[in-house]
Amino acid sequence: MPEGHSIHRLARQFGDVFAGERLAVSSPQGRFAAGAALLDGHTMVHASAHGKHLFLHFEHALVLHVHLGLYGAWDFGGDSQFRGTSSIGAPRRVGERELPGGTGSSTDGPGNDAAPAEYAGPPAPVGAVRVRLVSDHGWADLRGATTCAAITDAEAAAVLDRLGPDPLHNTCGSRDDFIRRVLAKRTPLATLLMDQKVIAGVGNVYRAEVLFRGRIDPLLPGRALTADAAGLLWDDTAAVMADGVRDGRIITTTAGFWTRSGHLPPGEEAHFVYRRHGQPCRVCGTPVALAEHGARKLYWCPSCQQPV
């Protein structure tokens, strides 16, 4: 699934292209027909994100709540303000970059390739489109989400209550909140970072990468960290996820982090350990380790991230 950075990009995209717009809401697949009817014809006033949860707020105090789960994604298309077609959500390839920013060039369909065609409405739905939003300027299709529901403002607030601090909303006490939650448990940090009540928005890639960047043993109990170390872990997570929002891609091998080769080949610069098991650590050369932790794969360098 997309981690928190993708959801924040979605909130920004929806705010940019749909805020203030009256939307036609439908469920071509049918599974969301009842919810779509509650939203159809209403105006989206605001889009927000917390962790991996997306909220589209409508003027009649209803909210479209979406969680993409493991393989959900949104596709967009429309006129020039959509910057062509784009997709944000589950990456289909490792390191795949999210648009917008693409050319939007289409080689399909009849006609010639002369002038850019005017926006002529959304295409016929392809595949299982759970929900389709259509404004005068463009459209958005959702597929594969684990949660797609029309809920009240109060119910949306209840969802937020169940979530911990989001490093992409790095304000008023969220850092201290994280420190408190980490130090309170003897659970391994590898588990805590995936717990959305401890820190909202981190997934399997950021977990592995921020633990490596901190040179922290993934099995270290939360309470074994000092408050300072937990704070630095929060700070680095916030920084690297903000980069992800900017880049539309998770890149953690940023400047300032020395690598063994010093200079990484293009296209290989994204990760230190995620999906690099068996390959030499970029810092020390030791083969990157892989283990099943919970139901997820955990990657780490057994040399750089030794128990202290």
Next chain:
DNA sequence: CGACAATGTGTAA
């Protein structure tokens, strides 16, 4: 063409 994995999570056993 079928099996399987993928940046998740909720629920049952």
Next chain:
DNA sequence: TACACCTTGTCGA
């Protein structure tokens, strides 16, 4: 701990 969810790209027969 297992699996259901139910999409898509990849890989092997």
